[in-house]
Amino acid sequence: MQFDSLTRLIKDANALPKKGPVAVVLVEDDVEVATTLRHHMQAGFKHVIAMMPAEFELPADLHDTVIRVDYMMASDTATQDAINPLIAALPAGTWMYYCYNAEYLFHPFCETRTVGEMLAFHTEERRDAMLTYVVDLYSDDLWAHPNAVALDRAHLDRSGYYALARQDADGHAKERQLDFFGGLRWRYEEHVPTVRRKIDRIALFKTKPGLKLRADHTFSDEEYNTYACQWHHNLTAAICSFRTAKALKLNPGSTFDIETFKWHNSAPFEWHSRQLLDLGLMEPGQWF
Structure with a gap:
């Protein structure tokens, strides 16, 4: 699944995870993006959300298993601006995790x-x-x-x-x-x-x-x-x-x-x- 903004994901009741644990990977550049996503899928997270620039490519095998959101990490508050809306949107009591690529x-x-x-x-x-x-x-x-x-x-x-x-x-x-x-x-x-x-x-x-x-x-x-x-x-x-x-x-x-x-x-x-x-x-x- 792919969304052109975090707001679109949050508004989509069918796509927004309803149960955790949920991993959010904040992608700052194109280094080891796929290995980071696969590692956390294999760790046992029920959902993996990739917050990444629209121009970056994902391998075909991740298209259906990762929730992709177009997002830029350029601002000083980019981490909080991504995580805090998700905290508010996910059901209370959901285990959540965040990291960066690599x-x-x-x-x-x-x-x-x-x-x-x-x-x-x-x-x-x-x-x-x-x-x-x-x-x-x-x-x-x-x-x-x-x-x-x-x-x-x-x-x-x-x-x-x-x-x-x-x-x-x-x-x-x-x-x-x-x-x-x-x-x-x-x-x-x-x-x-x-x-x-x-x-x-x-x-x-x-x-x-x-x-x-x-x-x-x-x-x-x-x-x-x-x-x-x-x-x-x-x-x-x-x-x-x-x-x-x-x-x-x-x-x-x-x-x-x-x-x-x-x-x-x-x-x-x-x-x-x-x-x-x-x-x-x-x-x-x-x-x-």
Whole structure:
């Protein structure tokens, strides 16, 4: 299905998803669009919505399985302008997820368990949102891959991740909220604006009336922004992403300063949840 605007999709009662989980892929350029869509379909999302420029082509096998919406990601508020109307339009209580192209969701035991099974357990723990860490991926050979994207040569950082207390307007630490840092945004922070250095994103959440996504990837409901409930650790997931590496290499202000992203703590990405669990980049909580 294809729609020439988000408004058209929202007004089409037959096309708008009635049951989740729903994945929304925000397409910024033409890099790895099809692999991103297929990855999330295989993860178990009932519906995948591709918000993408009209001039981009989709492979024929995705025409009937992806809901395509013509959309431009050029404005600073493009993410909120796409996600917030969908939050309002989808039935309350629908699990929703969003990411960008060349980003791939991994959750604990995703090789044998679907995202729907994970979210069913998360719901039983009375959680309405899930913290995800954006883990930077990058090619180990920028001469062969000038945009830093290569699925078969992907690497990640094994260490260098940390968290700081998230403060409110009065300078007090917010309960069960942390700002997480690491990866390329930490190693090349001189090229990354301060407001964009965090790697945490509340990418999985339940829709409800009045809920709003904010520019910093947090929500208007502060409980959605917590990493765990009050009683024990909860599940978290990881979004393995070429987005930062791509931006650093395509940005004229940083590309000539970077000959390689590899360092002594780089490791080949194994495309398996076990590696991410072993590195502490996601948490299984009480789910075994």
